[in-house]
Amino acid sequence: MGYVEVPRHRLYVKAATSDWVTGQRPGEMYIAEHLLKTGKHSVTAIARPSSTSKLSKGVHVVRVDYSGDEDAALVDALRGHEVLIITISVAARNDTISKFVRAAAKAGVPYVLPNWFGHDATNDTLCNDNLLCHNRDSIGAEIESLVICSYLLLVCKFWYGFSLGGGLDRYGFDFKKRSFVLFDDDNVAINTSTWPQCGRAIANLLSLKELPDHETDGSPTLLQFRNGSIYMSSFRLSQHDMFESVKRVTGTTDPDWTITHESAEQRWADGQAALQQGNMKAFPKLLYSRMFFPNGDGDYQSNPGLHNDLLGLTVEELDESTAIGVPMGENGEVAQSH
Numbered sequence: 001m002g003y004v005e006v007p008r009h010r011l012y013v014k015a016a017t018s019d020w021v022t023g024q025r026p027g028e029m030y031i032a033e034h035l036l037k038t039g040k041h042s043v044t045a046i047a048r049p050s051s052t053s054k055l056s057k058g059v060h061v062v063r064v065d066y067s068g069d070e071d072a073a074l075v076d077a078l079r080g081h082e083v084l085i086i087t088i089s090v091a092a093r094n095d096t097i098s099k100f101v102r103a104a105a106k107a108g109v110p111y112v113l114p115n116w117f118g119h120d121a122t123n124d125t126l127c128n129d130n131l132l133c134h135n136r137d138s139i140g141a142e143i144e145s146l147v148i149c150s151y152l153l154l155v156c157k158f159w160y161g162f163s164l165g166g167g168l169d170r171y172g173f174d175f176k177k178r179s180f181v182l183f184d185d186d187n188v189a190i191n192t193s194t195w196p197q198c199g200r201a202i203a204n205l206l207s208l209k210e211l212p213d214h215e216t217d218g219s220p221t222l223l224q225f226r227n228g229s230i231y232m233s234s235f236r237l238s239q240h241d242m243f244e245s246v247k248r249v250t251g252t253t254d255p256d257w258t259i260t261h262e263s264a265e266q267r268w269a270d271g272q273a274a275l276q277q278g279n280m281k282a283f284p285k286l287l288y289s290r291m292f293f294p295n296g297d298g299d300y301q302s303n304p305g306l307h308n309d310l311l312g313l314t315v316e317e318l319d320e321s322t323a324i325g326v327p328m329g330e331n332g333e334v335a336q337s338h
C-alpha cells in the first residue's frame with residue numbers, strides 16, 4: 001500500500017478568539033503564537049463583525065457574521081485551510097459549532113478541533129455525569145457523517161491557572177478572602193493543563209506528518225489521532241498539592257486560611273439540583289466536584305496515559321504556573337459562570 005504525503009505547511013483557521021488562543025499575558029504564548037512559532041503554519045481568526053478581541057501579531061483576521069443561516073462567507077473564509085480549531089464561547093447559539101463544521105466540510109477542510117478542550121471523551125460515565133454526552137455524540141456523529149472532515153479532541157482537563165483563580169466552585173480557592181474548600185480528604189489527584197501547554201500540544205500535534213512514510217513506519221502521524229483523543233497534561237495534582245504550592249507562592253501558612261471541608265459527591269449533587277432549577281452558574285460546581293470523585297476519573301495520566309512525550313511537551317514548574325493563577329483569582333479575572 002502506498003501513501004501520499006500531503007504537505008501541511010501552512011494555513012490554520014480558528015473560529016473565534018478566546019483569550020487562551022491569542023492571550024495577551026506578557027511572557028506567555030498560547031495556541032496562535034505556538035502555531036506561528038513553528039514557522040510551518042499560518043493562522044487565520046474568524047471573528048464576528050462586533051468582535052473587540054485582541055489578536056496576536058501575525059494572525060490574519062476575517063470578520064464573518066455567522067449568526068444567520070447563510071454560510072457562504074464562512075465557507076469562503078475556510079476554503080484552502082487545513083484545520084479548523086473552534087474555540088467558541090459556551091454563550092454562542094447551540095447550532096454554531098454544527099454550522100462551522102458543515103461549512104468546513106463544504107470548504108474541504110480535513111481536520112476539525114470541535115470546541116472540545118477538556119474531558120476524557122472516552123469516559124462515558126464521567127461525560128454523562130457532567131452533561132457532556134449530548135454535545136460529544138452529536139458533533140462527533142455529524143463530523144463523521146460529513147466524511148470530508150475528521151475530528152481531533154484535546155483532552156487537557158481543566159486549565160490550571162484559570163481553575164486555581166476561578167473561585168471556590170473550581171479548585172476550591174477564594175484568594176480575595178483567603179478561604180479554601182477541601183473536597184473529602186484532599187488527596188484525589190487529577191490532571192490539569194496550563195494554557196501554554198495546550199498551545200504547545202496543538203502546535204506540535206498539527207506539525208506531525210499526516211501519514212506514515214511506508215507500511216512499517218511507526219513514527220507518530222496526525223492520522224493516528226483521526227476521530228480520536230489527544231491526551232495531554234501539565235500536572236497531576238491533588239488539592240493538597242495545589243494548596244502547598246499556593247502557600248509557597250503567597251508566602252502564607254495554614255493559619256492564614258479559612259479552611260472548610262465538603263464532600264465532592266454532595267457538591268456535585270447540589271450543583272446538579274441547582275442546574276435543574278435553571279441556575280446555570282452552578283455548572284462549574286457540578287463539573288469540578290465530579291472530577292474529584294475518588295474513583296480516578298480525573299486522572300487519565302494513570303489510565304490510559306498521556307501523549308506528552310509523543311508531542312514533545314516540556315515539563316513545567318508548578319509554582320511558576322501557580323503564580324499565574326493566584327493573581328487571576330485576586331483580581332477576579334475568571335468569570336464565575338462557565
Ligand SMILES: NC(=O)c1ccc[n+]([C@@H]2O[C@H](COP(=O)([O-])OP(=O)(O)OC[C@H]3O[C@@H](n4cnc5c(N)ncnc54)[C@H](OP(=O)(O)O)[C@@H]3O)[C@@H](O)[C@H]2O)c1
Binds near residue numbers: 016020
Ligand atoms: N478546560 C477548561 O478548563 C476550560 C475552561 C473554559 C472553557 N473551556 C472551553 O474552551 C472553549 C472556548 O471557551 P472560552 O471560555 O475560551 O470562550 P470565550 O473566551 O468565552 O469566547 C471565545 C470567543 O467566542 C466568540 N463568540 C461567538 N459567539 C459568542 C457569543 N454569543 N458570546 C460570546 N462570545 C462569542 C467570541 O469571539 P469574537 O468576539 O472575537 O467573535 C469570543 O471571543 C469552549 O470549548 C469551552 O468549553 C475549557
